[in-house]
Amino acid sequence: MPHPVALDPAAFRTEVDGKPTDLHTLTGDGGVSVDLTDYGARIVRILAPDRDGVPGDVVLGYDNIRSVMDGQASMGAFIGRFANRIADGRFTLDGVEHQLARNGGAHHIHGGVKGSRFRVFDSERLGPGAVRMSLTYADGEEGYPGELRSAVTYRLDGDTLRMEYEAVTDRRTIVNFTGHAYFNLAGAGTILDHVLTMNARAFTPTDATAIPTGEIRPVAGTPFDFTTPHRIGERIDADDEQIRFGSGYDHNMVIDKPPGAFGPVATVEEPVSGRLLEVSSSEPGAQLHSGNFLTGVAPRDVGRGGVPFVRRGGLCIEPQRFPDAPNHPNFPSTVLDPGETFRGVIAYRFGVR
Structure with missing residues (x-):
């Protein structure tokens, strides 16, 4: 693993x-440290120790704000006001059709042209371990109804980074948040x-355009079955239509837990360093x-440090509501009413094996 690059706050x-x-x-x-920037409320860097106690850089990122702004738009960002895609940028709420910005080909993605990843x-x-x-x-921004007031608190507790987020609205609307860190527990190379x-x-x-069909399909017998441990590269180029559509993995996984409950999502292990990442969330x-x-x-x-982000050099596990949920009644709801508070939690625990 490359030696961690010192970051200059200036x-x-x-x-x-x-x-x-x-x-x-x-x-x-807990030996973990986290660097964040207000631009996109994004994770810039996470240092976590390997099995020998040596700290290493475990997320992809840049060493200055200009590179962040010119770089991968979603890298490390807190995504809102609606994470992932909405087909044709359209949804209907209470009989009214809303047309959103189409900033992802024919579709709307990650909150639009000025979604949270492009905002300060x-x-x-809140202390040495929290911000x-x-x-x-604004009401009508990117085509969404309602003024939406939101916040995310990053809280480092020992070896665990928690993202605690909430939002309120003055008009019925839709909401979906997530974190978009690209993890590489080896610090360089691929995540295969x-x-x-x-x-x-x-x-x-x-x-073929990454919009859900509305089907909820069992993973059994497919390259998407990670209910038991598998190398990410083991089936990433399988002869499978869904793999071809995503050029690998780029799909929403349905997490096994009660609606709204906080629970385990995924575990990632890097065998050489021994680093372990456990992801938990309240999202479905x-x-x-x-x-x-x-x-x-x-x-x-x-x-x-001049380290290239090579193809398949980062792994994103983005807890969230389902993509295009407003257009699929069988998906968990993303509707937020005035007087309610939208709340969610994502947690990343770093360890070794």
Whole structure:
């Protein structure tokens, strides 16, 4: 693993749309540290020890704010106001059709042209191990109904990073949040030898444009069966229509737990370093994405210390509601009413085996 690159807080200080950005470092007593920027409320870096206690960089990222802004748009970001895709950028709520920005081909993705990944959050330090980041979306912004006031708190507790998020609205709307870190527990190269286990006996297949068909399909007998441990690269190029559609894994997995309950999502192990990542959340699904479109080409896909983000060089496990949920009545609801509070939690625990 490459030696961790020192981060200069001054390199993350600028002004975007009249709002200042900075670097926030969370420290705890578990040997893990986390660096964040207000731009996109995103994870910049996570250092976690290997089995010998040596700290290493376990998420992809950049070493200055300009590279962040010019780089992979979703890398490390907190995604809102609706994570993932909405078909044709359209949904109907209470008999009214809403047309959203089409910023992902024919579809809407990750909140639109000025979704949260392109916005500067207001930040409040809550101590050495926590920071709260807030963002308000205007009524009608990107085509969504309702003013939505949201916040995410990053909290480092020992070896666990928790993302605790919430939102309220003044008008009936839809909401879906997630975290979009690209993990590589080896720090470089591909994630094909990482070993993955997922608490998911079903997934939502898509059409050729990554929009769910509405089917909830058992993973048994498919390359999506990670109910027992498998190398990520073991079946990533299988002769399977869904694998071809995603150029590998890029699908929503249906997590086995009661609705709204906080529970296990996935475990990832990197055999050489011994590093282990356990993902838990309160969400019913998790997008499994194997970094199929990373290229290793500068400037977008070269990160700290000149390390390239090669194809399949990062693994995203994005707990969330299902993609295109507003257009599929059989999917868990994403509707938020005035007077209610949308709440969710994602937790990443780092360990060794």
